[in-house]
Amino acid sequence: MIARLMRLSLLLPLFALLSGCWDRIELNDLLLVTALAFDQEKGQVVTTVQFLLPRSQTAVGGTGGGSPAAKQTSVRAGKGYNVADALSKLQRKLPRKLFWGQCKVFIFGEELAKSGIRDELDFLIRHPQPRERSYMFVSRGKAADMLEVYPPLERSSAEVLRELSDMRIGYKVTLQELNMKLKGESRAVALPLVSILQPNKTADPFQTISYIHGTAIFHKDRKVGDLSEKVSQGLLWLLNEVNEFTVTFPIGDSNRLVSISPIKAKVKLIPYIKGDQWTMTVRVEAQGDMVENDSNWNPTSEKLLDQMDRAFEKEVKRYIDLAANDIQHRLKTDVIGFGTAYHRKYPKHWKQVEDRWDEQFQQIKVVTKVHARILRTGNVSNPGGLPEEEIKQK
Template sequence: MYRNIYVKATFVAISLLLLSGCWNSKELDDLGIVVAVGLDKTEDDQFLLITQVINPSEIATDAPTTRPPVSIYESTGDSVFEAFRNMTQKSPRKMYLSQLRLLVIGNKLAEEGILPSLDIFYRDHEFRTAFFVTIAKDTGVKELLKVLTPYEKIPANKLMHTMEAVESSQGSSKGIVIDELISQILSKGQSPVLPGLLIKGDADTGTSIENIEKIDAPTQLRVDNLAVMEKDRLIGWLTPEESKGLNYITGDMKSTTVSYPCNDKGLVSVEVLRTDSGLKANFKGGEPSVLIELELEGNVTELDCPIDLTKAESIEDINKEVEKKVKQNMEASIRAAQENFGSDIFGFGNLMHRKNPEYWKTVENTWNSEFKELKVDIQIKAQIRRKGNTTQPITKEE
């Protein structure tokens, strides 16, 4: 009997040790929830840190107020961590970083190289790794993060959702999270791309509450095309067509629109609904090459041409025109990467490494030079699945 009492008492004592409570808990009223971080370099080579912090009382209510939904804090430091600590001189609350949605890199830092400054965002346990990394184009990070946005109260959420929408429906950009970015920077066979953010309109007007009180906000935040990196340094920007071409090649194109003129009498528009991209490395006579095989499916969404969609040859003509248009985008992207930038943003080097490790050992340290001369073949197969509710243009003459 005494043995059973002893066992039960021991069990209770151990259980009490496990019920020690939240030893490192912090009250919500003591935290400043950071949703976006801007990072750049100052003229004296210090790190410039900008944080966009939620004002909880403004987010909790739908009633109109005269106070902004977010606040901006700025600090500098010899390191990013020091800049975060120096921010305590201005912020009444400790910065809470687990809800970070967006990291915006300034142009000066991007051109110098971003890898050293990313270390804290990947190493520190307070950061989750699901936030997007972007580059501020033609504007400063502070000016960009100060712009207030309609519809979405929190500007960082607006930018994140816009990037997701562009990636899923338009295809000229895509979201890049920090895990993927660092992996590509450290890879010798692929350089990364990053989405750009810009301000349309006057930056000073965008900081006013009046900016979100109008039907058409005079100052808006936009997601731009993709930035080309050489390892961790910004070296240029792709056009919308080149950005789409890259997403076709890498298999990241989810959906987009392909339009083309027909006999100078109107346009045909096709909604691309699915793509399947395959890359193959070939060695013929010792010379490397890459074959890109792309299959895509789509629907006819708009028809302003005298085309009869009941005829099989009409559908085949549309397939060929779509293939031609998509191939032009892909060729433009490859040409820009090889001739303008000399940076393998497609991962062809990783493909060579997997296919022929012995060959890769001889070129891995000079791959960007080899990449410039790499032959790339493209094969595309388009299939129109649906024609819509009518097989004739509504302007067709009887």
């Protein structure tokens, strides 16, 4: 046994020689991809990668003399019949191996989105390296353009998009969710729509960011339309993704504005079928703190506060109704998940409409019931900067 151990231990140094084998790869030989964009060009797919330049960062940190927003990323594109083909062609132009493990942003170009993203999606979920939790976006215009800009803050425009999504101001869809939703009952999904922000007057032409600006609606794997930024907010209410929102609404006859932030809201979809009439009740519980009060109303007055609450409710309802209406009647695509709700509660009814769900979806009557409350009035109770006499106390 001892002799065997000794002989075994003699084998140990051989491991060092073995280390060149298998799938070992040094960090120095990896191309750290931060984002991948898909575009369509004459029936072929163009893949554009944005990758980090590890060396330029030492230059910035070292001397401190470099420009504050030195380019830390670069892009390169490859064209092919499908994604794998395009990437293999792209790899030929890169001295380092494409590494998807840190790539957290995928962007579909507008044109490609309109003609379908299934092929791209298949590549992304089949390949072992891309993360299931990476974020999916659709661009206005070419997706590659979103990667060409370099932001003044953050390392890359991809990271900006990721941070923006994480703040939940916009809608966030991961690769996994996208796949699940396209497979789900309604076979529809909403993806955040990104476009390039106009650069500052003093900034370099490409020193800007791409930012989330509205929502793209997909039916099956095709983009069928956009939601404006305002309607997108309503969609977030319907999807129960409300977070860090600010709601601003007018009160009283003067139509002076009051803002509530951050909003905490719980949204429940309650499906109901009576005869032929399908009704969806959207029940919303919202609350938040007052951050601005432009009126002369004293919010500590119970009566006035109650009126403010009603106005708050009205505004929320307006948001939701706007979005529901737009999605139901203009886009005719169930990205809200009504289908799932009905499937769960009325599996038998669901079976009957499954094949013609898109039509049925338009017939659903949406009833919005909002209960909203202003919780705190902030540091001051009276409206700021107003003499006592001018404040409406009752």
